[in-house]
Amino acid sequence: MNLKHTLGFLAGGYKNIAELKGIALPEVKQGIRYQSMLIGWDAADWNIMNPLLQQGKLPGVAELMSKGVHSKLATLDPPISPMLWTSVATSAWPSKHGVHxxxxxxxxxxxxxxxxxxxxSTYFDYLESEGIPAASVAWWPSHPAKESSYGAFRISNLAVSEDLRWMEDGVTPSEYQQILKSLILQPEDIPSAAMAQFFPDMELDSKDDIVxxxxxxxxxxLNVQLLATFALDYGTGGHASIYFDALDHYKHLGMKYAPPQLKGVSDIDFQKYQHIVESAYRLHDLCLQVLLERLDGNGSAILMSDHGFVSGKERLIRLPEHAGAPALEHKFHGIFVAQGPLFKDEMAWKGLNLLDIGPIVLATHKLIAPSSMSGVVPVKFSGKPIEQKSIQKEPSVKEGYSGDEELLQSLIDLGYLEQNQVSGDQGRLLENQYYLARSLRAEKxxxxxxxxIANMIEGDDVPERYLQLAASVLVDSGNFNDLEHMLSKVTNQSNLIWSYYRSLVELKKGKQVFxxxxxTNRCLEEEVILWGKLLLKSGAYNELEGLVSNPEHESVDMWNLRARFFLLTENWxxxxxxxxxxAGLLFFQPAIHGIAAISFSKLGMHDEAKTAKALQIKMLTDDQAETLYIVTGAPRSGTSMAMQLLEACGIPAVTDRVRKSNAFNSKGFYEHEKLRSWTVDEQWLIAQRGKAIKIVEPLIQDAPLPRGKKVVVRMKRSLDQILQSQRRMKGQETVPLGLNERVNWEDAFKKxxxxLALDPHTIVIELDYNELISAVEDDWINESLLQSLQLLSKAVNKKVDISLLxxxxxxxxxSF
Incomplete structure (x- = not known):
């Protein structure tokens, strides 16, 4: 075999391509090395890579792993590449960076x-503001190419196209455009022997659509690789980011043919196409090895992907026919591999997400990211703080070439767009609006x-994915009235997702759910998680235990569901x-660290509990807003009395006095109809800061309590007295207790x-009803009550003594 006709030779970069084509190259300065590199492989996934690593088929990745750290990398929702890679560059959500x-x-x-x-501003901008050249190749999106202040190469995502006309606005420095045009490969330049490495078991057929x-x-x-190697060798050093989108395209095309053979894939197709994905990874590994030869000996390198990709039994033979359907094959976790001075402690680098990458790149140059970047660096380092930089908007320049029709058609062919979406209506792109709404929901x-999303579900023939997003937003907001109304638009309510939403509405009405x-636990993980949350909410723990037992379900949401289930069943x-x-999959989860803290404490691991609690507090922003005061407890435990006590302390009570006083509460119930009808939401509760509001148990368990400082005054009373007082109030003093009534209340108190213990910014002050009554009757406060009142005095900034009581x-x- 002619070695020049192999993928290994072609992956060698521009020098080999020049040799293959017989092109003379300009003189290059020797010895250029880079302090840092970021290499992006779209859709790279550990589940696919690990078997190849074990077989020694990815030596470049293996060597990088051996020199540093590796972990899973959490994506953002939705997993749409231009949105994600812009979030990587800016360390910001799409709602802020503007790509939707x-x-x-x-x-x-x-x-x-x-x-x-x-x-x-991106990390490229911040690096250059500190005098560090920052090159980029094929970053999506980056056209037209933005000129570097230090002569670093900027080659846009569109300039990598085989259509050479994009280079006019897509390559800086511009003096290299002609030589790069001559080097760019066309499909007919690729030797058949190189292509045969993707199809070792078949004769190549130029009419075969897959081929x-x-x-x-x-x-x-290969064009990305030749442009990247050229940019590195003819560049200025400093930093370089190089993005390969090909792996994602190989997978969308060939994953269904990969081993093991899926039911529905013919033996002939499996035999012909089973090697596409493996060969794609091996090609990328060859490219990686060549690129890392340009890294300085003490430099830092990051290999990452923006999301993972479905493999194994979860693969789809056919996708639904709607825009964005290929994203259904994307998984929540991609890959992160890194070497360099920062990357020593493997455990410290677990749980990263895409927003962390920008600050990490800056940290490799001992720069501390500005506060405008949302991500964090998980290890301590000494560095120079960077001031926030406003992006300099350059005057709009007419591009020399615009071939968007072909690009849009490519997106339609790949399934990311529908034909009717290439014409606009007053500047609004419906699918972009859908993506933005998904992102905002993920951003909470x-x-x-x-x-x-509300505007997108008006009218008839609304796409089901729009309706499902609307339903999830309504559930997250606690808006079940609108959810019930919206369900009338759904024609297919028999599937598990829609039956879940219907059951959730029924549960909120107090009806039994079947x-x-x-x-079963073999259903789609998304369906299992939805129903699992409902079972958790309804206390159906026996059914839930079996549902969460599938070891193949390993998403963050599934582990969170399990953690909450085991928390409530006290399986520490x-x-x-x-x-x-x-936390190992997604580190920035304050609630999960709170659960870990409780678990550590229950297991007697008190030092670990303190560390977990400290982490949780650090993750939660220091909210300077006023305190929200909440009174809770079972009905007839003295909650109205507690509201009167807070009012006497100068804390205004939130009450509309709709519920009139009576013989059982002659001073009033101190309630609000918004809570009685349960139409409360987080924004309404935020508006009550500085005031006291009553949310009885067990309703407080489902209340959308806002972040920030909260003081919860929890009334305690003998359960026998509570139940007797409730019966007297209802005129049912002689009615015996229900079979599980006592156990249910005890479980509710425990839950x-x-x-309440999960929120580190919540202070819980327990007041005993009988101790308060006795204190007034006896003119003496016992030690237990004294401690509680001292906490309350501090919380309300007023001494609560016997006179106030x-x-x-x-x-x-x-009354009893």
Whole structure:
């Protein structure tokens, strides 16, 4: 075999391509090395890579792993590449950086999204503001190429196209455009022997659509490699980021043919196409080895992907016919591998997400990211703080070439766009709006997400994915009335997802919920998680235990569900394991660290509990807003008395006095109809800061309590007295207790204690009803009550003593 006709030779970069084509190269300065590199492989996934690593088929990745650290890397929702890679560069959510999909509206027409639409400064900008050249190759989006202040190469994502006309605005320094045009490969330049490495068990057929597609993807990948190696050798050193999108395309094309053979894939197709994905990884590994030869001996290198990819039994033979369907094959975790001075402690680098990458790149140059970047660096280092930099918007320049029709058609062919989405309506792209609403929901900005998606579900023939997003936003917001109304738009309510939403509405009405007969732990993980949350909410722990037992379900949401299940069932060892598994996949989860802290404490591991609690507090922002005061306890435990006590301390009570006083509460119930009808949401509760509000148990367990300082005054009373007083109030004094009534209340009290303990910014002050009555009657406060009142005094900034108690509490009014 002619070695020049192998993938290994072609992956060697521009020098080998020049030799193959007989092109003379300009003189290059020798010895250019880079302090840091970031190499992006779109859709790389450990589940696919690990077997190849074990077989020694990815030596470049293996060597990088041996020199540093590796872990899973959490993506953002939605897993749409231009949105994600812009979040990597800016360390910001799409709502802030401005890229909301594959396309944008410009001067009355739809075009492929441009890098000039990014609204925030990137780590490239910050590096150069500190005098460090920052090169980029094929970053998505980055067209037109933004000129470097230090002569570093900037080659845009569109300039990598086989259409050479994109280079005019896509390559800086511009003096190299002609030589790069001559080097760019066309599909006909790729030797058949190189392509045969993808299809070792078949004769190549130029009319075979799969073969033709693999040829096109391979040409693109090799062009990225030749441009990257050229940019590195003719560049200035400093930093370089290089992005390969080919792996994602290879997988969308060939994953269904990969071993093991899926039912529905013919023996002939399996035999012909089973090697596509493996060969794609091996090609990328060859490219990686060549690129890392340009890294300085003490430099830092990062290999990462923006998301993972479905493999094994979860693979789909056919995708639904709607825009964005290929994203259904994307998984939540990609890969992270890194070497360099920062990357020593393997455990410290678990649980990263895409927002962390920008600050990490800056940290490799001993620069501390500005506060505008959302990500964090998980290890301590000494560095120079960077001031926030406003992006310099350059005047709009007419591009020399615009071939967006072909680009848009490519996105349609790949399934990311529908044909009717290449024409705009007053500048609004429906699919972009959908992606933005998904992102806002992931960012927990629910009101903004609802404002967008609400307009998209009006009218008839609404896409089901829009309705499902709307349903999830309504559930997250606790808006079950609108959810019930929206369900009337759904025609297919028999599937597990829609039956879940219908059951959730029924549960909120106090009705009994029955599990679908076809719900098992072998269902789709998304379906299991939804129903699992409902079972957790309804206390159906026996059914839930079996549902969460599938070891193949390993997402963050599944581990979180398990952690909460084991928390409420007090299985502390399993609870701790689930919490640690979840944190290992996505570190920035304050609630999960809270669960870990409780589990450590219950297991007698008190030092570890303190560390976990400290981590949780550090993750939660220091909210300077006023304190929200909440009174809770079972009905007839003295909650109205506690509200009167807070009012006497100068804390205004939130009450509309709709519920009139009576013989059982002559001073009033201190309630609000918004809570009685349970139409409360987080924004309404935020508006009550500085005031006292009553949320009785067990309703407080489901209350959308806002972050920040909260003081919860929890009333305690003998359960026998509570139940007797409740019966007397209802005129049922002679009615015997229900079979499980006492046990249910005891379980509810226990669950409330656990939930309140999860929030480190919540101070819980327990007041005993009988101790308060006795204090007023006896003119003496016992030690237990004294400690509670001292905590309350500190919380309300007013001394709560026997005189104050006497001004509020009237023992003669006690109805029981």
């Amino acid at each position: 999909g594959f396309t944008e509206f410009y001067e009355g027409e739809i075009r492929a999204v441009r890098g000039s639409s990014v609204k925030l 033709r597609s693999v040829l096109k993807i391979t040409t693109h990948a 900005r629910l009101p903004e997400a609802w404002r967008i 599990l679908p007969e076809n719900l 060892e399993k609870c701790l394991d689930a919490a640690l598994q979840s 409330t204690s656990l939930i 006497k001004s509020v509490i009237s023992p003669q009014l006690r």
